[in-house]
Amino acid sequence: MIAQPPIRSFEQFNYALRPAKNIERKMMCEAFARLSRIQPLTRYRYVGMGSKEFCDFSLIHRQLGVSDMVSIEQCKEERTRFKFNRPYSCIRMRWGTTHEVLPLLKWNRRCIVWLDYEGWLDDSILGDVRTLVGCLRSGSVFVITVKVKPGELNPEEPDPRQRYDELVIRVGKGRVPPKVTGVTLAKWGLADASAMITHNEIEQAIRNRNGKLKDVDRLSYVPLFNIHYADGAQMASFGGLLVNAMDHARLNETHFADLPFISGDDSPYLIESPVLTHREIRLLDTGLPAALPNMNRPAWMPLAERRKYGKVYRYFPSFSEVET
Amino acid sequence: MAGNADDKLTVNANPTKMLFISMLTRDIALVPAIIDLADNACDGARRLRGDRSLKGLSIRIETSQTHFKIADNCGGIDADTARNYAFRFGRDEDTPPLKHSIGQFGVGMKRALFKLASAFRVKSTTPTSRFVIDVDVAVWAKDRDNWTFKFTSLDESAKIPEDDCGTIIEVTKLKPDVAAEFGPGHFEASLKTELQTRLQQPLARGLSVTLNGVPIDAEPLRVLADKRLSPAFLDAEYPGQSKGKPVRVRLYCGLGASEDRAAAGWHVFCNGRLVLEGDKSEQTGWGEKRKTAIPAFHPQYNHFRGYAYFDCDDAGSLPWNTTKTGLNADSAVYRAALEDMMRLMRPVIDFLNRLKEEKERTQDPNGQGPLAKMVTDSTEKAVDHVATRDVFVTPVVKQVRGAAGPVLQRIQYDRPLKKVRAVMAQLGVSSYKAAGEKTFDYYYNAEVEE
Numbered sequence: 198m199i200a201q202p203p204i205r206s207f208e209q210f211n212y213a214l215r216p217a218k219n220i221e222r223k224m225m226c227e228a229f230a231r232l233s234r235i236q237p238l239t240r241y242r243y244v245g246m247g248s249k250e251f252c253d254f255s256l257i258h259r260q261l262g263v264s265d266m267v268s269i270e271q272c273k274e275e276r277t278r279f280k281f282n283r284p285y286s287c288i289r290m291r292w293g294t295t296h297e298v299l300p301l302l303k304w305n306r307r308c309i310v311w312l313d314y315e316g317w318l319d320d321s322i323l324g325d326v327r328t329l330v331g332c333l334r335s336g337s338v339f340v341i342t343v344k345v346k347p348g349e350l351n352p353e354e355p356d357p358r359q360r361y362d363e364l365v366i367r368v369g370k371g372r373v374p375p376k377v378t379g380v381t382l383a384k385w386g387l388a389d390a391s392a393m394i395t396h397n398e399i400e401q402a403i404r405n406r407n408g409k410l411k412d413v414d415r416l417s418y419v420p421l422f423n424i425h426y427a428d429g430a431q432m433a434s435f436g437g438l439l440v441n442a443m444d445h446a447r448l449n450e451t452h453f454a455d456l457p458f459i460s461g462d463d464s465p466y467l468i469e470s471p472v473l474t475h476r477e478i479r480l481l482d483t484g485l486p487a488a489l490p491n492m493n494r495p496a497w498m499p500l501a502e503r504r505k506y507g508k509v510y511r512y513f514p515s516f517s518e519v520e521t
Numbered sequence: 522m523a524g525n526a527d528d529k530l531t532v533n534a535n536p537t538k539m540l541f542i543s544m545l546t547r548d549i550a551l552v553p554a555i556i557d558l559a560d561n562a563c564d565g566a567r568r569l570r571g572d573r574s575l576k577g578l579s580i581r582i583e584t585s586q587t588h589f590k591i592a593d594n595c596g597g598i599d600a601d602t603a604r605n606y607a608f609r610f611g612r613d614e615d616t617p618p619l620k621h622s623i624g625q626f627g628v629g630m631k632r633a634l635f636k637l638a639s640a641f642r643v644k645s646t647t648p649t650s651r652f653v654i655d656v657d658v659a660v661w662a663k664d665r666d667n668w669t670f671k672f673t674s675l676d677e678s679a680k681i682p683e684d685d686c687g688t689i690i691e692v693t694k695l696k697p698d699v700a701a702e703f704g705p706g707h708f709e710a711s712l713k714t715e716l717q718t719r720l721q722q723p724l725a726r727g728l729s730v731t732l733n734g735v736p737i738d739a740e741p742l743r744v745l746a747d748k749r750l751s752p753a754f755l756d757a758e759y760p761g762q763s764k765g766k767p768v769r770v771r772l773y774c775g776l777g778a779s780e781d782r783a784a785a786g787w788h789v790f791c792n793g794r795l796v797l798e799g800d801k802s803e804q805t806g807w808g809e810k811r812k813t814a815i816p817a818f819h820p821q822y823n824h825f826r827g828y829a830y831f832d833c834d835d836a837g838s839l840p841w842n843t844t845k846t847g848l849n850a851d852s853a854v855y856r857a858a859l860e861d862m863m864r865l866m867r868p869v870i871d872f873l874n875r876l877k878e879e880k881e882r883t884q885d886p887n888g889q890g891p892l893a894k895m896v897t898d899s900t901e902k903a904v905d906h907v908a909t910r911d912v913f914v915t916p917v918v919k920q921v922r923g924a925a926g927p928v929l930q931r932i933q934y935d936r937p938l939k940k941v942r943a944v945m946a947q948l949g950v951s952s953y954k955a956a957g958e959k960t961f962d963y964y965y966n967a968e969v970e971e
Binding site: 274362365366369370371372373374375376396397398400401404 | 701704705706707709710711713714732733735737779781783938
């Protein structure tokens, strides 16, 4: 168990909502919507890990019309309960861990895959990444979310080397980029290292897969997501598109450029959730989007919170969206 | 007529250039090929400094999708050596030997260059000479009978300070598959890891190695140093090959702190160069089906650490293969050493078996028995800085039973889930474990206890 940071009482409400996760989900959904240039979204399949809430499934079905949906669930003992919680009939359950289930799925459609793990990036997750890159059809998008909070150092003998050793145990030494050291793994450093390792795994797997494909079918990887957030523990999402030349041409270079949370390069996008009351939010909304990007008013409201809100207001969960 | 008859009796056994360009290169992977080039620089460093510190000497390696470069300041190749030996394929008997070298077979540099390059340049500077050789492999291959390279430039009357001496090997045109490999992926990470492990000794002696500007640190090999767990050590000299120099064999066999599987097993070095890393196969004695058997490797042996060092002035007597990625297991020296390795292993294996039994007996999952506690409390030290003994002896400990309660036995069984759930509901427990314990206690209290 990771010790949670102390929460001041007025922040607690926000924490319970997991607003950053909620914001991320909506941002992803907006990006997925752009895939309609490749084929109508209704013909995509969504593969995720719905857990009992199925939040991502509900959103993607309602917003994008995707109705071929597969939820991978490890907790076989509570099948009835999970099935009961499915919000829509189009969600098929597949029981087992991701590394058991993914190789068994049929990959005969373009897919949107979002594997939202709870733990740190490890060999097993990278194995899932390899499976996906090896199986997904061109025009598919996939994202993984992993924990990136650096491990707690021993308070009596703090040695950053410990973090490096832990990373080596999780992913193997031959995957840790040369620039990474124990010192670089502090703060968001583990997130950056995890992004690099995932990216390298994808590129390596693509190269292997391309070995058996004809030139026209060869795939390339277009990175889209490198999102950081922290509702409690720090988390990060990495992912992008797998495309052959024909599908790549359907999405021109600027296709995602207007979405600020899309990271074509290495620089991550940090979702910061503002701590504001509902009255304050309603007030700010009346001035948006005209007040962007400076969010100058009202002066009595903390500027940092105003600015944070300005960046995410379109995705910010309103009270009615509390998942009761 | 006689000449013709002679011709008819002659069979052509000349090598072809393609053998070297595209056949021998298949026997080595890209990373070991690059390490071969680094080995040459290490040999240069050893030639300059002998057994002294290698501080101030460096190897700089650069890889990108368009170029490869390895530059060192380790003495360089003099023009005469280049002319007569360094670029020949294989080594003649009259090649002057280098004491205690890694290079031995006279294939490493050439094989690596053909592996990497369609065109390359070798530039070397010594106190008295400097030269440049440019080779376009395709052009060289076309001229089937000419087995020479030409100096692009040569100066044999130079006077150059020692600090400026060294070799730069630059690939001016990469092979396409190599260029792809140097692109995004795990290549850089795996090359770094290999450099770190394969060049452990020169790095530990102060040689500076960088990969794309990032320094590579030495990672000393460690064992548990607590005197009750200290490693066994054997230092012996075995006769070398055909009246050659003797081979010095040093074996350390003990325990490591981490249960990282990669670190476990035998690590075998020849003249300081790691040849086998964390080996857990029959080659190093594991899983032999003989009477004195060592079991096959199993995760319970993850604490096992064995380090075997073979050193000889005559590198030909050492038990390595030409790619230096494995052993020549037929070598008499190695076979003799293997007997000693297995003899030293046995007590360590016995200790680890006892450690496993102790863990199974300990009822509290967070509690530790005396052996496990000894392992946890012991600190690691570099293997050459640790007190050793002739054989590893399992420390005598008193297994505390009073404090930990009676000896326990785990029970595992399967029953239909529906019934188990019903039992859990009836008992008001939320775990299967609790359901098992409560039903056992219920039966015991009702039917057994007097």
